[in-house]
Amino acid sequence: MRLMIVLLLGACALAGLQTWRIGGLTDDVEQAQRIIGTLSAGIESRDNAINRLNDEAVTRERQEQSLRTQLARASQQARDREYDIQRLLNENQEMRDWYSARLPDGIGRMHARPAFASAADYLRWLSDGDELPDPGKLTRH
Template sequence: MRIVIVLLLAACALAGLQTWRIGGLHDEADQAQRIIGTLSAGIESRDNAIHRLNDDAVTRERQEQTLRAQLSQAGQRARDREVHLQRLLNENQEIRDWYATPLPDGIGRMHARSAFASAADYLRWLSGGNQLPDTGKRTGH
């Protein structure tokens, strides 16, 4: 009878040990599931970011194409305007004379300014007192 009791106690101890090990395995499985969930969320977030970046790249490419087309059109308009101006200059002596006349000093100074390295340089230049002549005075023209 003692052997049966010892075997029964040994079986209970072995069952308790297995239950404890199974509980530990369940905890490890739960922890692994949490890690998998975190990693899956990270992968999904990365995939969403890649998708957004691809969409942005496509949008920027379309915008670049639009800007290039606008630049081409603006260049063509500038060339057409230059051709038209040259045609007018070639056709009309009065326009040629007007075009060749130098600008008054004040207007010339408005168009002439030094190169600026920064916005602060430009602001200093503006507030430096580069005054134009009084508009009430007559110039050479």
């Protein structure tokens, strides 16, 4: 009978030990699930950022292509305009004389620009510039 009581107490002690270990494992599982949740949120955030960056890259590529098309069109128009000017100059002596004539002083000053180190220098130069004379008023030249 004593042997049975000892065996029964041993079985109860073993069951208690197993219950305690299972409780610890449950805590470990819950902690692992929290870590998995945090990592999953981080991965989802990273995936969203990657998708957003990919979308922005596609948009920029489209914009770049559009700008290249506009640049090509503008270059063609400039070539056509230059061709037309050259053709008119070759055909017409009056046009050649007008084209080679010196610009008036006011317009010549408008085209004269110093070299600028920055956009701020350019803006300062613009605001400090001389005003053009009013074409409706007589000047003292």
